[in-house]
Amino acid sequence: MSPTAPTNTPASNARGALATARRVLAIESAAVAALTDRLGEDFERAVAMILAAKGRVVVSGMGKSGHIGRKIAATLASTGTPAYFVHPGEAAHGDLGMIQPDDVLIALSNSGTAEELLIIVPLVKRMGAGLIAITGKPDSPLAKLAHAHLDAGVAEEACPLNLAPTASTTAALAMGDALAVALLEARGFGPEDFARSHPGGSLGRRLLTHVRDIMRSGEAIPRVPLAASFTDALLEMSRKGLGMTAIVDAADRVAGIFTDGDLRRLLAQNIDFQRISIAEVMHRNPRHISPDALAVEAVEMMDRHRISQVLVVDAEQHLVGALNTHDLMNAKVI
Structure with a gap:
């Protein structure tokens, strides 16, 4: 049994x-x-x-x-x-x-x-x-x-x-x-009051971090003049590592932008890159943001327009900074 x-x-x-x-x-x-x-x-x-x-x-x-x-x-x-x-x-x-x-x-x-x-x-x-x-x-x-x-x-x-x-x-x-x-x-x-009570948390970072706190500035900003050649612009993009360069006029106001995405699209065309200037192929009136804006606003702008870089300009459109999604990730804003 x-x-x-x-x-x-x-x-x-x-x-x-x-x-x-x-x-x-x-x-x-x-x-x-x-x-x-x-x-x-x-x-x-x-x-x-x-x-x-x-x-x-x-x-x-x-x-x-x-x-x-x-x-x-x-x-x-x-x-x-x-x-x-x-x-x-x-x-x-x-x-x-x-x-x-x-x-x-x-x-x-x-x-x-x-x-x-x-x-x-x-x-x-x-x-x-x-x-x-x-x-x-x-x-x-x-x-x-x-x-x-x-x-x-x-x-x-x-x-x-x-x-x-x-x-x-x-x-x-x-x-x-x-x-x-x-x-x-x-x-x-409100949310900003909560962020001030939680500066070390993710909400605090999102609501207390401004663009000026994390943007590239000074010599770290990729920029070339309007008269620059296409080759000079590519060299500047390579040196600064932001995947783009700003094109500025003589007063350092933003005239345009050229990105890695623009380069990939141009490579599919029959263009003599040795003979063109960057002004001929740049995007005029690019998206930009104020240094006083919250960093989360830059995130929302990039998401909305499906871009990965943005230029930072002052009230007179002078170039004062630049940032990309990696900068925002490093700052733990996203």
Whole structure:
């Protein structure tokens, strides 16, 4: 008689894990969706308090609520609302001095009974700072002490024991995001403001980098005079390595451009290159951009016109720079 095959196989465990993951996501999605119907006057009051505050937003919470609080503080700070996190335990032992009367405190506690918060909250209110509570219990001590209470309660945790903070922390985080985005829109905080808060990120590079920051200038610009021969222009293109050369008049104003693509098209024709000038085959009135334009505008121009190089000119059409797609890639604009 053959032994019975074990039922707890890797395959069955994997199937069970998939079912669990789907259940967790369903519970947490429902928890976040349920917040919508609870938003009302207290949310509007919280936004108004923060907009009117002359100081900063201070976020505090214990345990998992503290982790969520740190993320909410970071999101607020990066979207136009100066904010930072203070640990309530440390606040009770000296860090309370970091909170000033002009500040607003956002206190997070799912139960609304975190002892560490309840110790410092009366002191914060006494000094005149505003208090916003995010809890899962509207009748909790913390909720009752708050000037504005945001109800982030959940019907159940995703944890099968209904103990580990899971759906409740997701709901609190979503409530914090809703508050941050509402403040962002109320302040008129735009992409350029966001870029200034994130100068090291890709958006910062795209919105803070100007053409003048990355263009070739001076002797690095390929240029020849209108009277130059075709051969002289090719030599200039080869020396400067931009895949093109500008053709300028006696005042150094741009008269035309000649590119690698133009050369390939001419090679298919029966032309005596030794006897022609570059002025005879150049493109007149080429695409150009201002040095004060954003580098991303150069990217958009190149994409729109399907070109890989662009000349940079000043208001009087004098040639001041040049760049190609490699320059933009090196600057991490694209």
